[in-house]
Amino acid sequence: MAAETGTPTTLTLKSNDDELFSVAESAAILSVTIRNMVEDGCAGGVIPLDNVDGKTLASVITYMNGISAIPADEEKKKSYRDKFLSDKDFETLADMVLAANYLNMSCLMDAVSAKIAQVMEKKSVGWVRRKFGIENDYTPEEEAAVKEEHKWTFEGVETDDDN
Amino acid sequence: MDTTDLPLHIIIVLLSMLPAEALAKFQGICKDWKNIIREPQFVKEPFQIQTSKGKDYLLYVPLDRTNESAFTLLCDETFDQALEFEIPSEFRDMSFIIISSCNGVMCFTDANSFGSTLNLCNPSIRKYKTVTNPIFDGVELSYQGDVDFALGFGIAILSDEEDEATSKIEVCSMVASSWKNLEVDYFPWEIIELKLEVLMRDLVHWKGNYRNGDERISIILAYHMGED
Structure with missing residues (x-):
């Protein structure tokens, strides 16, 4: 491994749409999935990541490099994560939570989940259904009853123009 | 992608990060x-997240309710107002004694008729429930009566479906807090200090x-709510 030679080892990651990315092993092993491959000696050539597309993987690698450059300072890491996620739209966040889950990166997973929850919180039921691709399986009567029970929760719901 | 297709375990993680509203x-x-949100185990998880963040609140209850008619929750670290919620009109004239709160549900009673009516309220989802005249061993509790009693309040997650339906008091916590008969054959304890109850692990x-x-020996009495 890298530590023995003293020179940083670089890994090559391949997205499911065949884009190749080089990343320092020390940053890539933030992913427990990748770390296990490295430890098992399966990381010699190209590491295929079948569940992550190139756009998302590029973003995840930016995060890996950014966060691993910060020394052990939780405050600074947190502010980096907040900044990193601040300009991401819902679709990107959803792709990233899937990637973080697949790559087993708990710090990214927690941060992205919290960000999605924060985005969802004030949204309408219709917005969430659309974004999550969920079909409404209530009958009109059932839906009216659920709404009636929680009438007050519809105060302060944002308009749905924002995507 | 246009719509996401997130697996169930990620949906559960996301929901666990959302506030009760x-x-x-x-x-x-x-x-x-709806089924995920109403699942008792799900309710426990966000609660654990909340406690691990160490968020505590102070409840402000206005004494003169002619001018102020809302409870206010204050964050105990900054004293910022976290939430304000209206006191239902039927409680406005009451002298509150807050008995306890647990998992965000608050239990209070009227000082003038201690114990004869108990009110439960969950401020974050604005649900109230009143339990009138809880009866213990056939004796109606009242402040004037001869029966010494103490009130405790807590939450037990029940797995028994039937029980859950009758004692469920609010939407997203499956809370069993009915005031059940507690029959004790031998009760040598003389004084139980009111309002000193502590809830731990059901x-x-x-x-x-x-x-x-x-x-005189001080002792601790424990009562398991889940298996009375």
Whole structure:
């Protein structure tokens, strides 16, 4: 491994749409999935990541490099994560939570989940259904009853123009 | 992608990070989401997240309710107002004694008729429930009566479906807090200090005194709510 030679080892990651990315092993092993491959000696050539597309993987690698450059300072890491996620739209966040889950990166997973929850919180039921691709399986009567029970929760719901 | 297709375990993680208000609203998304949100185990998880963040609140109860008619929750670190909620009109004239709160549900009673009516309220989802005249061993509790009693309040998650339906008091916590008959064959404890109960792991604990000859021994009484 890298530590023995003293020179940083670089890994090559391949997205499911065949884009190749080089990343320092020390940053890539933030992913427990990748770390296990490295430890098992399966990381010699190209590491295929079948569940992550190139756009998302590029973003995840930016995060890996950014966060691993910060020394052990939780405050600074947190502010980096907040900044990193601040300009991401819902679709990107959803792709990233899937990637973080697949790559087993708990710090990214927690941060992205919290960000999605924060985005969802004030949204309408219709917005969430659309974004999550969920079909409404209530009958009109059932839906009216659920709404009636929680009438007050519809105060302060944002308009749905924002995507 | 246009729509996401997130696996169930990620949906559960996301929901566990939402406040109670949003959870109440999102029960309207679809039946699956409603079932997740109403699942007792799910309620425990966000609660654990909240406690691990160490968020505590102070409840401000206005004494003169002619001018102020809302409870206010204050964050105990910054004293910022976290939430304000209206006191239902039927409670406005009451002298509150807050008995306890647990998992965000608050239990209070009227000082003038201690114990004869108990009110439960969950401020974050604005649900109230009144339990009138709880009866213990056939004796109606009232402040004027001869019966010494203490009140405890807590939450037990019941797995028994039937029980759950009758004692469920609010939407997203499956809370069993009915005031059940507690029959004790031998009750040598003389004084139980009111309002000193502590809840830990489904057990209500009271401080009590046990008279043994002339000696007074302080003891802790525990009552398991899940298996009475």
